[in-house]
Amino acid sequence: MTDATSTTAQTRTLVIDREMPHPPEKIWRALTDGPLMEEWLMTNDFKPMVGHRFTFRATPVPGWSGIIECEVLVVEPPSMLSYSWGTLGIGTAVTFTLTPTESGTHLRFEQSGFGPGQDQNYKGAKYGWTNFLGKLDHVVERLD
């Protein structure tokens, strides 16, 4: 497993690579079936249709509504899924790319965003981000 971040003048991208001992079709189901997505990600009204607008919802905390506004950008079963991800005044896009391997699937996760024009939003949203972070820690604690 390797994680990487890259920064250019235009965008910043978070990349996480995982090798998974499961066929791409099975992973695709977990990535695109609403109830299954809720089990590992968040409550949602996702549909695997390009242009579909949906939300992820978490419990709100001070400084953060708990709502993430999304729109489906790419649906190419079982190899690529992408949707926009907007919250706390910041627009990003997340992309899952599945490549079959001998032992299963290579999953690449990417989140990119922040053109130069969005920098102001980024600074303004920092307070909310602090709460978002606290909230995530809380969620993880509860899971254990």
Next chain:
Amino acid sequence: MQAVTDNVFKALADPTRRAIFEHLARDGEQTVHALTGRAGVSQPAVSKHLTVLKRAKLVRHRHEGRETHYSALPQALGPMVDWLDIYGAFWRNRLDRLEDLLNRMDK
């Protein structure tokens, strides 16, 4: 918000202040006297440093008798946290959960 972040950076740019903040964050609430004993500078200097840390909301104080007790507020470091770090931790956790789910699924 940007002004607060600037204050945090300025406050922690000084090694003596950084040491005071670290003492408070690690060992909990302390009096100005106790901090002076460890900082290696005079009490007025320590008080001055504490004022800068207070302005950056990195410490808070309360009076008890003739002593002033200071404690750290490490959450003030939050504004400096980068979205990549936050989402990095978030998605790594979520992908762990995805793998758990995949292990539970039939096919």
